[in-house]
Amino acid sequence: MGSKKNASDKNPKSGTPGKTTGRAKQQKVLSEAELQARLLQVLEKQEERGFTCGELSKKCGLDWRRGLAVKLGAKKPEAGSQDVQSFVYDLWRRGLVFSEPPGKGKRSCRFWSMIGARAHFPLAFPSSAAQMSEPNALSVDRLKSAYDKFVPQHLGGFVPIYKVRRELEAFKEEFDTLLRNLNERDEPVLELLGGDPQKFTDDQKNDSFRRGDHLFLRMRWRET
Structure with missing residues (x-):
């Protein structure tokens, strides 16, 4: 008499004998250069209005937030607002973005591309032109x-x-x-x-x- 096949030989999801489920496709993590480029591109495309850190995070997308979390060693797969602030602050310190401080009823600062900032805040760049x-x-x-x-x-x-x-x-x-x-x-x-x-x-x-x-x-x- 032939022995019965062990039930464990079947993949419980597919029901196909002898096959195991493959690992989920690994999602690409953006490099630091790609993180920076993505953020600057978003700012340049929307140079008429500027963005808060929260708005930037949403506009840059999930893969951007995941890459930022990896860069900063965050435990969560999606970076929190504090992580975004740290990253944007570094770009500001290096002169790649312009920060509009809170005021006029605004509770948080907004960030602009340098091109957009020169158009909206000419007094902040008195000798640039x-x-x-x-x-x-x-x-x-x-x-x-x-x-x-x-x-x-x-x-x-x-x-x-x-x-x-x-x-x-x-x-x-x-x-x-x-x-x-x-x-x-x-x-x-x-x-x-x-x-x-x-x-x-x-x-x-x-x-x-x-x-x-x-x-x-x-x-x-x-x-x-």
Whole structure:
């Protein structure tokens, strides 16, 4: 007599012998660069009104909140408002977004893209338009000239970023954007490097360059 098949050989959901249910498809977790890009895109698309942290969180979407929770080590799969505030505050500190403080009956601050902020709060950017129209507006050539000035003092051309920033007296947002663009090309024009933070003062580190949690203290122009 043949033995009966064990009931456990069947998948209780499908009823198919010998098959087990596969693992649920793993959802993609956004990287820090993608988290930042998503938030900035949302702000730029809605530059007429600005957003609170709660509104930004909803607009950016569930996968954005999940990625933010992973980045911050949150226990919940969806980041809470406090986590969003921390992330947006970091972008504000780096000059990538503009914060409108509470007031006029508003209980919480709103965040704007820099383009939208310049249109709505011109008094907060008194010299921005003037600088953009001047022949000495920040450019690759001006950055290279400022960098070259310090090369003789630094072996191998590893120039501290804070020296170049201070030489140019550039707006933080424009300086950081230019460095980022030159560094993130397929064939980078600029190398951004670390260094020993203990050899730099807090002010010098603040005038260096941050990308997420990474602090870059020196820059070097690549020969083309």
